Amino acid sequence: MRRDIHQQRHGQSRPDSNDHLFSTHARAVIVQLLRCGFRPDARRWRGGIEGNPEVTISIYDASVGVFVPYLRNLSGLLDKGVAYAETRKFNPAVLLGMRLAPNMYDLAQQVGEACRHATVAPALLAEREPVALPVLEHDMAGLQARIATSIEFIESLPRAAIDAAAERHVFFRLKNGTELPFTGRTLLLTFSVPQFFFHVTTAYDLLRHAGVELVKRDYLGRK
Amino acid sequence: MRRDIHQQRHGQSRPDSNDHLFSTHARAVIVQLLRCGFRPDARRWRGGIEGNPEVTISIYDASVGVFVPYLRNLSGLLDKGVAYAETRKFNPAVLLGMRLAPNMYDLAQQVGEACRHATVAPALLAEREPVALPVLEHDMAGLQARIATSIEFIESLPRAAIDAAAERHVFFRLKNGTELPFTGRTLLLTFSVPQFFFHVTTAYDLLRHAGVELVKRDYLGRK
Incomplete structure (x- = not known):
């Protein structure tokens, strides 16, 4: 992995490494185009590299690439809540009804909102219908x-x-x-990612408040 | 603004709109390059557009572009805490010492951590020393x-x-x-942005728990 990154950087800093791909004539044409201010996109030259462009963040990485690991972390937080309830001999569903303020969502609803934002935003970006999630119930197995x-x-x-959605109106x-209007990019940066982290964090905060022993790494994910 | 976006999309979907920029010969060369699978980066063709590329998220937009508005929102949350304390006639500094659990940071520390992550990550990306922030004190004016x-x-x-830092090791x-190793991109997506939102959200949660009347829009920012 480390080696791949090194190779990508290496390739980027030495555009000449693509010389062998072009005839002398083609190179002359390209040099002329470059002199005229024409700048090809480096990631296209190398062709075969899947996924991330070098100098930016792809819409996919900033949405699915963030939501999936943090949904897994959220699942781990609930597991620790269940383990805590078993140790203290109370029904884990009690945790799911807890709130930090009377007019805030309870833990089950926080999980429901995290799932909603994590599914609706990528669906909008991909122009698909979001998956139909069942009515929210206050049981751990259902939330998992x-x-x-x-x-x-x-x-x-x-x-x-998804990667093509940066400028699309959603x-x-x-x-x-x-209906709130966004482009794909502003949907992620100003709304869906902040909303998603809000609900994952509040689930963590609720569990900590209830006494569950969690550390920041349970939120960030084990590396 | 809306018109600009439309024009960009329009330009992107009709590469022919750049025809007038090139001689017949140059066009023939370009057509040949395109046929060989050579794909120029659309944003470079148009040259003058400042800032965001069309199909991705820039590192700057995903860092400074996110931290600045949410730091402003955090400032607004504290203002509402002060107003609440004045109405209820207690010292606002009491809020700053509140915690959701005995071994969690208090409100002042949550604000301190939000500022730390919001300044250290962009400093690393820009290869600058982060700004020296004073020792954290439990007073509202100091936090503001x-x-x-x-x-x-x-x-x-x-x-x-900052935009050049996606693949740089930090x-x-x-x-x-x-010292945790990242690239600029993974620093943001897997660590600094999640950390930042964690602390802003926990500040919000603490204030809600203390009785301050906030709504989600205070977290997201007024549009």
Whole structure:
């Protein structure tokens, strides 16, 4: 992995390494184009590299690439909640009804919102219908299934369609019916990613508040 | 603004719109290159467009572009905490000492951590020393100054240096001295952005838990 990154950087800093791909005539033409200010996209020259362009973040990496690992971390947080409930001999479903304030969502709803934002944004970006998630129930197995379904759905979406969505107009429909207009890029940066982290963090905060022994690495994921 | 986006999309979907820029000969050469699978980067053709490339998210937009507005939102959350304390006639500094669990950071420390992640990550990306923030104190004015200093610092960093950092190796030094290795891109996606939102959200959660009347839009920012 480390070696791959090194090779990519190496290739980037030495465009001449592509010389063998072109005839002398083609090279002369390319040099002329470059002199005129024409700058090809480095990642296309190398062709075979899957995925990430070198100098930016792809829409896929900033959405599916973030939501999937943090949904897995969220699942791990719930597992630790269940283990805590078993040790202290209470029903884990009690945790799911806890709130930090009377008019905030409870833990089950925080998990539900994390899944909603993690599935709706990639669906909008890929121009697909979001996966139909069942009515939210206050049981741990149901929430774990919800997280698994969300991960499976967003991993099934085509990378290319999502990566092409940066400038596309998308509309996020709130529960009250209001449609918020975004481009694919602004949907992620200003709305869906912040919303997603809000609900994952609040789930963590609720569990910590309830006494579950978690550390920051449970939120960030074990490396 | 809307018109600009439309024009960009329009330009992107009709590469022929650049025909007038090239001689017949140059066009023939370009057509040949395109037939060989050579794909220029659309944003370079149009040259003058500042800032965001069309099909991806720039490192700057995913770091400074996210941290600045959410630091402002964090500042607004503290203002609402102060207003609440005044209405209920208690010292706002009491809020800053509140925690959701005995071994979690208190509100002042959550704000401190949000500022730390928001300044260290862009400094690493831009290869600058992070701004020196004063010792954390539990007073509202000090925290507001800390947020203002953080915003001023990251807004002073050069966009181009940050945008060039996607593949550069950077090391994030934890408080215990451990250095975590990242590339610029993985620093943002897997660590600094999740950390930043963790601390802003936990500040929000703490204030809600303390009774301050906030709504989600105070976290997301007023549009």
